[in-house]
Amino acid sequence: MTGLRGVLFVGLPVAVILGFWLLARWEYRHGRDSHRQSFVARNGWPVVAFVVAAVGFWALVMIVLPQLYMVDFSFHPKLPPSQRGGPRDVYTLENYRYFLFGSTRSTASWNVTHITAFWLTIAVSMCITVLNFVICYPLAYFMAQVGTGSQVRKLMLLLIIPYWVNELLRAFAFNILFGTSGVLNVILLCTGVIASPIDFIGQDIALYSGLTYAYLLVMMFPLYNALESLDHNQIEAARDLGAPWWHVHLHVVMPFAKPGIASGCTLVFMLCAGALAAPLVLGGPKTLWFTPIVYDRFYQAFNWNQGAAYAIVLLLTCILFVMMVMRVFRVSLSEITR
């Protein structure tokens, strides 16, 4: 590590802990409740030692430092180990330049493949998010507001079981369904609907339906939780006032379920845009998806620095999406992650 990095990665944790401690002291002095006991007085030394060590390790060493280091790393060129920290190890934009222009130096032409893959990934992920919401909403509403207790329990069990089926296996199941000699093609050929097999995988139909399938339940559970807490009387009241059914849903039910919708949408988008298994298994040779490109930076180009830059582009996208959802739905972060 260079000197600057050393300072950054030793100094930062100390600064963060000091900052939190000062903030806590300040709020303790100026807080409304002056009788609040200090953290140590309230928990006793052994518990405090455990909690501080655990949270410090988790928040700093496992979450913050690796992310920061990855940012730093993405601004360095790929070098053999012997030259790291040497005179050629300088800050550079070449990894990002490569993403945009397909070359580490020239900015003459755009890196069309990667940029198209990037935008396509975002656009398709958004469409799948909306589609998943449309598919899940009626069932979530039925379970939360209409169904009887035993009905709901049975449906819930039916939902939980496929929830834990591995992503890879789901993708594999779709591979069997959609392959050139897959179940769907065989059926269509036998019944004479088509004369020659359809290339579902090459057309990305398999990938998009596989993604929709994979994250259906991620949308379902937050939606159901949000809808469940809605008092049914509110819906009855709106009905009594003569509101048509779509009006009730649009103006009574959905505004109430906003945190659940926001939560489901954020998670589905994030998982879709970051999906690796489905594109690897269901992607054809011409499929454009961003995550396999990131994966290839590591395992085909063996350029980790470039891979880090690509990962950061993806991370920023997700952060922007979360912020957008928070703005559009006017919800807080804690409501999304409940």
Next chain:
Amino acid sequence: MSARTVQRLMMGFYVVLFFGFLFGPLLVMAVTAVNTAQYPQVLPFEGFTLDWFVVLLDDRNLVDGIRNSILIGVFVVLLSVPLGLAGAIVMTQIYDRARSLYYLVVVSPVLTPGIIIGISTVIFWRDVADSIGSESVYSGLFLATLGQSTFISAYCMLIFLSRLQRFDPSQREAALDLGATHTQVFFHILLPFLKPAVFSAALIAFLSSFENYNTTTFAILADKTLTTVLAGRVRQGTTPAISALAVLIIAITLAGAVLYEVLRRIEQRREQGRAKAAAMAERAEVAGGLAPAAALMSS
């Protein structure tokens, strides 16, 4: 037909369609696992066989992968549950600005794509290993455990938080008032209260670890887990052996889910029994008056 009947029919149709979509692909996969055809297919069904399950047992890589997955799963549980617990305890005791900043940090892994967590973990620890000159840090099992625990700890924290919200603070005060130290309160009152949450968190942590692919594929380095072996197989080409493996995994998951549900119902029934006993005692008390505390009243 009344409008209500039409509505119910439509709802029923939709529910059937939904679960058809949910289970259809899995059922198709299950059928291919017992078809003798070399390529996973349902039609034509060439004959029933269990050979594809036998093939699995001879697969060294797969067995190694499963062993590693279980090992990592156990480590993740041992790491994530305490981290999540500590995280939740801090969350319930800090306020205002410090709280929202802290929340942002510890919840961010839940909203970060798995591959990014895997990538950053590997990059960071490779150079840590370099700079402290210890190669043992840079091992697949260690990094996979760390990488997965980064976000699985956050799941555990959310589970603990929702349980802690129902904790009655007067329980803590009552114990203190009876002379307990703060440490005793933690072990005698808080931990027993959190026990169900500890079990759920451990279960969720293990399952999340076991089925994780995105983070693991980066963090595992040269080692292998069930999911990375599986991914390799699936990419190489589809054989019914993979279907057989899927059927096995789903069956195990199913058994776990059913067991969990059964245990929950038993506990529920026990609680109902207690409530009934209390109701009976209550009724007896109201009807006949409280049995006079004779020892008391006579003195």
Next chain:
Amino acid sequence: MSADVELDDVSVRFGPFLAVDRASLKIAGGEFFSILGPSGCGKTTLLRTISGFLQPSQGRVRIGGRDMAGLGANKRPTALIFQNLALFPLMTVADNVGYGLRVRGVARAERRRRVDALLQLVALPDQGGSLVSELSGGQKQRVAIARALAVEPQVLLLDEPLSALDLRLRQHMRSELRAIQKRVGITFIYITHDQGEALTMSDRIAVMNRGVIEQVGPGRAVYDDPATAFVASFVGENNCFEGTVVETGDGHAVVETGVGRLSGRRRNGLAVGDRALVFVRPEALRLVSDDAPAPIACELSSSAFEGNATHLFARARQGQPIVVTLSRRDEAGAMAPGQKLGLDYAAHDGLVLPANGHGAD
């Protein structure tokens, strides 16, 4: 062993809000002392300050002569019975009762012996193995008492523990609590908003309002001789007439009120021309026969027959509401709403107090 509790000029402040305002109290060892007040008056804050969950912003708490400053709840010779009882739901009854002994390191056998004795004391000898969730409300109450007594506190603090019980059981538990206190002989400090509880159980009562202790004394004194308008209207039913003092004499005063001139005993500090309140208890009012002159004339709105007594609800001039309680003997037969009534009372049953608390004492 019991200890006296002394509060010396104690204030408790939550930010800008003053929950307890310069409270001073001396509670004798072995006394059953109640703190009575409406919800939000600061009585629970005061109790938590004594038990050590809060540190006073100002002033001192002494128990048995020892200054408690800086001592947490687990280091004080007090035990608190919580409003919701705060029994440990995951422990058996015996483990609940023995918890204080367990954290003190008392050996298992000795612990069992003492727990058994305590369960005997509260008449739950066979319930040691039950879980708390299997018990009735009254049984839970007794477990909470046993648990608090197990640590042999010098002072037992009770935060409205009876409020969750139904009426009959509550009345039964009152006498039981009093009996337990007599038997163990330690100081009880009892918080309640129910004046009936305070009056029946306590040796002395402190009445609190808005963080201030307004009066301390035996129940009879607080009832018969309230020191402030708040105490007069909060403890027991009271009729209140507002007016201006027109005449003062030796220990009495006459007030010109909306219903006419009323007289009563006077606390010192009232002069002619001051605003004042005249309080007359419903049971102190008598009906006057039709022809005799009556100081208060009113019209019956409704009446409620309660067995041993009848309550008459009437309105005087300017809509002033009046309640009269007639004992069985005084009852004047059936009366119809709208009937005109004349009311009178003995001069020493009227009480003249300064309005708005100005000039008190």
